[in-house]
Amino acid sequence: MKNVFVNTKNINAFDSICRELEDPESMIGPSLAMVTGPAGRGKSEAAKHYAAGSSAIYLPPLNIRSASMMLREITFELCKVKPRNSEKCLSMIGDELGRERRLIIVDEADLLAMQVLEMLRGVNERYSCPILLIGEEDLKTKVARHRRIASRIRQKMEFTPVIQPDIALFFQKSLGVEISAGVASTIHRRSHGDWRPVLTAAIGIERAMRASGIKEVSDELAKDICDNT
Secondary structure, eight states, X not given: OOOOOOOOHHHHHHHHHHHHHHSGGGGSSOOEEEEEOOTTSSHHHHHHHHHHTSSOEEEOOOTTOOHXXXXXXXXXXXXXXXXXXXXXXXXXXXXXXXXXXXXEEETTGGGSOHHHHHXXXXXXXHHTOOEEEEEOTHHHHXXXXXXXXXXXXXXXXXXXXXXXXXXXXXXXXXXXXXXXXXXXXXXXXXXXXXXXXXXXXXXXHHHHHXXXXXXXXXXXXHHHHHHTO
């Protein structure tokens, strides 16, 4: 199986928000954004993919972060050093963002303490630094309760469930096989709109195809794999 990235409607909308935040025009008005959705919809992969192809920095999940830990991590991603002193971190962050305005993407922000989110708001305001918060549904509730953050949200996006054409395209690109609408429908029903069950099904189908030497994915094979994974 090839390690592929499928450009879906969700991905295109996500990339559009990132580009808007990076645009100098976003310095006029709020420059925070929020992307939410249940686990498994592809939010993290979208963020990592965008950061890999741009100057944006991606901070992976770590829900034990304190405000000082977050500052040090941002400083490291921007400057490749981790000062122990928060004031030194802020100084280096300010210097780097003064040279190049870069987007900061924070994953699983819904699990961060409010003190950390307030610190990120401060960095955003102090340095005109665009920040994208990613999380599950609780992030919307947490942000809504704090007007100083909520009022600074420029864009909001909800990751919608995976659809059948996404699944068909994924199989075509990763396994090099064209699947029927029936097969796509079977996998779609079992996925509940998430990518992880789709990937698990693809791994099982590829293994079965190799073992039996078959070249096409039948409805029976798809159902059997989905029933046993």
